[in-house]
Amino acid sequence: MSTPRRALILIDVQQQYFSGPLEIQYPPHQESLPMIAKAVDAATAAGIPVAVIQHSAGEGAPVFAPGTFGFELHPEIERRRTGEWKAVVKQYGSVYAGTDLAEWLRKHDVDTVTLAGYMTNNCVLASAVEAEFLGFTTEVLSDATGAINLTNGAGSADAKTVHTTLLALLNSNWAAVADTDTWTSAIAANQALIGSDLGSSAVAGLELVPQV
Numbered sequence: 001m002s003t004p005r006r007a008l009i010l011i012d013v014q015q016q017y018f019s020g021p022l023e024i025q026y027p028p029h030q031e032s033l034p035m036i037a038k039a040v041d042a043a044t045a046a047g048i049p050v051a052v053i054q055h056s057a058g059e060g061a062p063v064f065a066p067g068t069f070g071f072e073l074h075p076e077i078e079r080r081r082t083g084e085w086k087a088v089v090k091q092y093g094s095v096y097a098g099t100d101l102a103e104w105l106r107k108h109d110v111d112t113v114t115l116a117g118y119m120t121n122n123c124v125l126a127s128a129v130e131a132e133f134l135g136f137t138t139e140v141l142s143d144a145t146g147a148i149n150l151t152n153g154a155g156s157a158d159a160k161t162v163h164t165t166l167l168a169l170l171n172s173n174w175a176a177v178a179d180t181d182t183w184t185s186a187i188a189a190n191q192a193l194i195g196s197d198l199g200s201s202a203v204a205g206l207e208l209v210p211q212v
Contacts, residue, residue, distance in 0.1 A: 003190045004112035008043040011117030012055045013077045016070035024146035026159035035144035035180045036116045037076045042184040049108050051086035053095050093126030112137040116144040120163045128174045138175040139193050172201035
């Protein structure tokens with residue numbers, strides 16, 4: 001297996017996700033933010049390119065409005081930011097949709113994208129899925145991402161269920177999922193993270209089916 005050529009993508013680590021109805025609930029941001037910072041420090045030490053993404057809902061929007069506190073990056077990210085980072089403002093869930101991120105990744109000869117940030121149930125999911133079409137291998141850091149409780153006309157799910165279910169889904173097809181410590185060890189060893197696949201996940205999943 002060839003050595004991955006990675007980039008770390010920091011998705012929407014913005015103040016909007018640290019209070020109010022969009023506050024990250026699982027893992028709680030008090031736990032996930034230090035892991036995001038740890039991933040940034042590891043990437044910087046290893047010379048891995050970093051892209052920092054901010055979501056914009058447009059001027060005057062109730063959330064993610066440019067120029068407001070909620071739009072700003074968390075200070076733990078802002079203070080680590082360097083002029084070498086790629087800065088992207090997006091309008092859609094996927095970090096690739098309507099941006100030049102894919103072009104920047106190819107310019108840096110990146111083939112493996114590591115996703116950290118928020119939310120698992122929105123932008124992380126959308127970005128991992130679109131990457132398949134674009135030809136990038138995706139890694140997702142399980143403890144450096146996070147989800148919220150959800151209730152709507154289709155049903156309800158607590159944040160832990162949302163997060164863990166989506167990570168299992170992603171690991172079955174669209175991404176290799178691991179915690180930050182495992183990822184940093186893989187960087188040091190110049191190794192790829194190993195995800196599962198749909199067939200293997202399905203066979204293992206048969207054990208969950210009650211036997212009649």
